[in-house]
Amino acid sequence: xxxxxxxxxxxxxVYLDLLYKYQRAGMKTVSATRIADSTDVHMTQxxxxxxxxxxxxxxxxxxxxxxxxxxxxxxxNWNDVSSCFLVGVGHxxxxxxxxxxxxRKGLRIIAAFDLHPETTGEYxxxxxxxxxxxxPNLLSRxxxxxGILCTPSEAAQEVAEQMLAxxxxxxxxxxxxxxxxxxxxxxxNIDMSSSLAVLSRRVAERMMRKTS
Amino acid sequence: xxxxxxxxxxxxxVYLDLLYKYQRAGMKTVSATRIADSTDVHMTQxxxxxxxxxxxxxxxxxxxxxxxxxxxxxxxNWNDVSSCFLVGVGHxxxxxxxxxxxxRKGLRIIAAFDLHPETTGEYxxxxxxxxxxxxPNLLSRxxxxxGILCTPSEAAQEVAEQMLAxxxxxxxxxxxxxxxxxxxxxxxNIDMSSSLAVLSRRVAERMMRKTS
Numbered sequence: 001x002x003x004x005x006x007x008x009x010x011x012x013x014v015y016l017d018l019l020y021k022y023q024r025a026g027m028k029t030v031s032a033t034r035i036a037d038s039t040d041v042h043m044t045q046x047x048x049x050x051x052x053x054x055x056x057x058x059x060x061x062x063x064x065x066x067x068x069x070x071x072x073x074x075x076x077n078w079n080d081v082s083s084c085f086l087v088g089v090g091h092x093x094x095x096x097x098x099x100x101x102x103x104r105k106g107l108r109i110i111a112a113f114d115l116h117p118e119t120t121g122e123y124x125x126x127x128x129x130x131x132x133x134x135x136p137n138l139l140s141r142x143x144x145x146x147g148i149l150c151t152p153s154e155a156a157q158e159v160a161e162q163m164l165a166x167x168x169x170x171x172x173x174x175x176x177x178x179x180x181x182x183x184x185x186x187x188x189n190i191d192m193s194s195s196l197a198v199l200s201r202r203v204a205e206r207m208m209r210k211t212s
Numbered sequence: 213x214x215x216x217x218x219x220x221x222x223x224x225x226v227y228l229d230l231l232y233k234y235q236r237a238g239m240k241t242v243s244a245t246r247i248a249d250s251t252d253v254h255m256t257q258x259x260x261x262x263x264x265x266x267x268x269x270x271x272x273x274x275x276x277x278x279x280x281x282x283x284x285x286x287x288x289n290w291n292d293v294s295s296c297f298l299v300g301v302g303h304x305x306x307x308x309x310x311x312x313x314x315x316r317k318g319l320r321i322i323a324a325f326d327l328h329p330e331t332t333g334e335y336x337x338x339x340x341x342x343x344x345x346x347x348p349n350l351l352s353r354x355x356x357x358x359g360i361l362c363t364p365s366e367a368a369q370e371v372a373e374q375m376l377a378x379x380x381x382x383x384x385x386x387x388x389x390x391x392x393x394x395x396x397x398x399x400x401n402i403d404m405s406s407s408l409a410v411l412s413r414r415v416a417e418r419m420m421r422k423t424s
Contacts, residue, residue, distance in 0.1 A: 014389075077413060092307065100303055105412070106412050154233055177229070196317050197224055201289060203357065204292075
């Protein structure tokens with residue numbers, strides 16, 4: 001299994017969304033040129049990206065859409081559902097528990113942990129919620145390798161370390177904290193704070209220019 | 213109001229989180245060196261970033277924490293709450309309606325719209341939910357300039373265009389769609405799909421290496 005470049009990986013879901021749309025519209029084949037036009041990615045780049053999936057286009061016809069969909073899903077490991085768990089059942093954590101798109105994208109949350117669960121032992125969107133003290137034992141029993149981190153910032157580093165101790169190899173980090181962990185840990189950050197910082201400032205700058 | 217570089221803007225919330233923590237711990241002042249150590253940003257860079265806030269440190273003492281907090285909040289316009297609205301009340305949209313951190317970060321959702329609201333005219337987390345047909349009229353009456361986009365991918369471009377027609381200047385885009393809009397529109401993307409694509413693939417690569 002070869003390492004696919006990160007920017008290719010980030011574009012594959014965009015192609016996939018488009019292919020689902022074509023499929024719903026009843027199309028059978030699509031050219032790289034058409035994908036390029038609809039995604040604003042250069043055609044040469046689209047061809048390179050699709051080559052990573054191992055699918056070969058048919059001259060003058062393009063790619064079979066079903067074949068391309070399943071090749072991309074396989075590339076992203078989205079055809080295979082991985083179990084994961086979530087720590088920090090605040091507003092964002094609850095949201096993710098109810099976010100049904102995740103399972104379509106290969107991730108199934110099988111347990112959630114919180115320092116002060118409102119309702120320990122209860123289920124939220126079908127996922128059981130436990131106190132943090134249950135985490136070490138459950139992680140080692142369940143063999144889960146992916147953790148979603150939604151704790152308050154001040155707890156993020158400590159919880160991440162507990163995750164690693166429990167056998168986690170990948171963390172999807174929704175806190176703004178830059179985690180300090182061994183290099184071989186796979187970390188993907190969704191930093192809503194940074195994004196909101198840029199948005200808020202750019203809006204303020206625009207408003208000032210308008211009034212000055 | 214000068215344009216602050218995007219990377220500086222993205223780091224300011226990280227400093228801010230740290231400063232809140234110091235404040236809760238009873239600290240009064242902090243040095244750039246200490247901020248650098250705790251955030252893994254080079255000291256020279258921390259100094260440059262803080263200079264954009266206009267706050268000047270005191271030699272051998274550092275920065276007053278309350279002063280620095282309010283300077284950063286003002287830089288990000290987080291001290292001033294902006295009204296915004298949200299379109300697409302699915303799982304993710306509902307989550308954001310309940311995400312109380314937003315108002316601490318200068319954003320208050322005052323209305324939400326959905327093509328098929330489960331409960332039109334009802335409130336969710338104190339926010340009224342309307343049908344899409346109400347959007348043009350309400351936007352022009354409310355003078356809201358920021359829209360949060362949480363629709364399904366296939367509706368994203370069209371809804372974004374309707375937002376602009378309603379006077380929106382900034383879109384916080386939670387769909388994986390690369391929006392095709394005039395250059396002066398402020399767009400910030402939170403692309404969970406791309407992030408999940410990278411995470412899933414890296415985990416799959418790791419697992420394959422282990423078993424091979």
